[in-house]
Amino acid sequence: xxxxxxxxxxxxxxxxxxxxxxxxxxxxxxxxxxxxxxxxxxxxxxxxxxxxxxxxxxxxxxxxxxxxxxxxxxxxxxxxxxxxxxxxxxxxxxxxxxxxxxxxxxxxxxxxxxxxxxxxxxxxxxxxxxxxxxxxxxxxxxxxxxxxxxxxxxxxxxxxxxxxxxxxxxxxxxxxxxxxxxxxxxxxxxxxxxxxxxxxxxxxxxxxxxxxxxxxxxxxxxxxxxxxxxxxxxxxxxxxxxxxxxxxxxxxxxxxxxxxxxxxxxxxx
DNA sequence: CTAAAATCCTGGTGGC
DNA sequence: TGCCACCAGGATTTTA
Numbered sequence: 001x002x003x004x005x006x007x008x009x010x011x012x013x014x015x016x017x018x019x020x021x022x023x024x025x026x027x028x029x030x031x032x033x034x035x036x037x038x039x040x041x042x043x044x045x046x047x048x049x050x051x052x053x054x055x056x057x058x059x060x061x062x063x064x065x066x067x068x069x070x071x072x073x074x075x076x077x078x079x080x081x082x083x084x085x086x087x088x089x090x091x092x093x094x095x096x097x098x099x100x101x102x103x104x105x106x107x108x109x110x111x112x113x114x115x116x117x118x119x120x121x122x123x124x125x126x127x128x129x130x131x132x133x134x135x136x137x138x139x140x141x142x143x144x145x146x147x148x149x150x151x152x153x154x155x156x157x158x159x160x161x162x163x164x165x166x167x168x169x170x171x172x173x174x175x176x177x178x179x180x181x182x183x184x185x186x187x188x189x190x191x192x193x194x195x196x197x198x199x200x201x202x203x204x205x206x207x208x209x210x211x212x213x214x215x216x217x218x219x220x221x222x223x224x225x226x227x228x229x230x231x232x233x234x235x236x237x238x239x240x241x242x243x244x245x246x247x248x249x250x251x252x253x254x255x256x257x258x259x260x261x262x263x264x265x266x267x268x269x
Numbered sequence: 270c271t272a273a274a275a276t277c278c279t280g281g282t283g284g285c
Numbered sequence: 286t287g288c289c290a291c292c293a294g295g296a297t298t299t300t301a
Contacts, residue, residue: 001294032277059295076294077279092279111278113295152271161296169294258273259294 002074003059004133004166005209006222006230010080011061013225015054017082018063018105022050025098033094033107035115045118046070046097058129058165062122071117071125072107078114080107081225129165133202143199147187154198155183156257167202170215170237173262175201177236182268183254183261208232236262 002010026043028034034042049065056062061080063070072080085102095116097105107116117125130146131138146164150157157163158172167175176183179201181194190198209215214230216222217238223229235245240253244264252265 003295073295075296110280111294113278115296156272159295258275260292 001076001168001170002078002214002222003168003171004056004206005171005212005232006214006224007056007059007061007074007166008210009213009224009230010074011054011056014061014063014080014082014105017225018051019053020051021103022100023047023065023097023105024100027096027098028094029096030094030109030112032112033109033114033116035117037118042116042118057122057126057132058161059168060122060126062126068118068120069122071119071122073115073117075109075111075113075115077111078107078109079223080105081223081227082106126165128162130161130163131165133164133166134206140196140199144192144195147190147195147198150187152187153183153256154181154185154187155259155261157187159257159259164202166206169259170217170234171205171209173237174209174234175205176268177263178205180267180269183256183263236264238262 023046026046028039031039037045045068049067052064052066054061054063059073061072072078074080083104083106089096090108092108092110093106094109094112094114095107099105107114119125131142150163154176155172158167158175159169179198181198209232212230212232213224213228214222215232215234216229236251239251240262241250243249244251244267247264247266249264249266251262253260253262255261
């Protein structure tokens with residue numbers, strides 16, 4: 001399930017091969033993939049548009065056009081990639097954009113959770129998102145202020161996109177493990193030292209994961225825009241019952257806010 | 270306010 | 286081998 005590092009990897013891959021291409025046709029095979037606008041307006045708004053750049057905000061891929069923006073949320077199983085001219089369509093292709101050189105930008109999504117938006121400004125969609133954790137202007141002081149007002153559990157907070165953009169279930173567990181903080185801990189009980197460790201862990205984990213081009217779990221199917229798997233190695237996620245890499249204590253699993261949560265009961269008091 | 274549950278979906282898994 | 290119930294998970298919506 002693509003989170004910030006995976007979406008960043010996809011966006012970078014697309015940025016290498018998409019700018020300069022013009023969209024010449026639109027095919028949508030699963031209409032609900034289009035969050036907005038409806039198919040007719042979507043098609044009319046896209047055909048003839050030229051791609052200028054590809055970026056990311058939170059878990060959204062943002063494709064800047066010469067007129068408007070295409071936003072894609074991959075959700076659980078979405079893949080966004082450029083198919084060479086003549087490549088046969090896949091059974092889970094939900095939307096396909098024809099490019100003027102014969103290639104196609106495809107959105108493939110087995111579980112149909114992913115959504116595409118065509119808007120004038122990306123903020124129409126991304127406005128509710130919290131800060132970008134890796135932005136240069138996201139300071140420890142900012143983070144401390146953000147935390148101080150929250151009484152929820154750390155795990156739920158990290159998953160809340162309005163609190164911080166881009167962290168999902170896997171990296172929330174990895175970040176709390178690196179920060180040595182218990183996922184059930186209430187945000188407003190953190191000491192200044194705790195806050196600093198959490199802030200640093202967010203940076204460390206996300207930066208390392210981006211450097212590794214994301215995480216592809218053994219039983220998952222995340223692939224980047226070039227069809228490559230991520231190389232990041234998780235330390236706690238999905239490792240319940242296996243020994244903690246630091247102390248050997250079996251990793252435990254519990255459910256917080258309906259999300260599976262993995263942590264070391266000894267390292268993360 | 271927090272929080273949990275239901276919702277959308279289907280591939281994969283575990284049980285029998 | 287086949288069938289089926291069930292689970293995962295992001296974001297949103299609903300209910301407590």
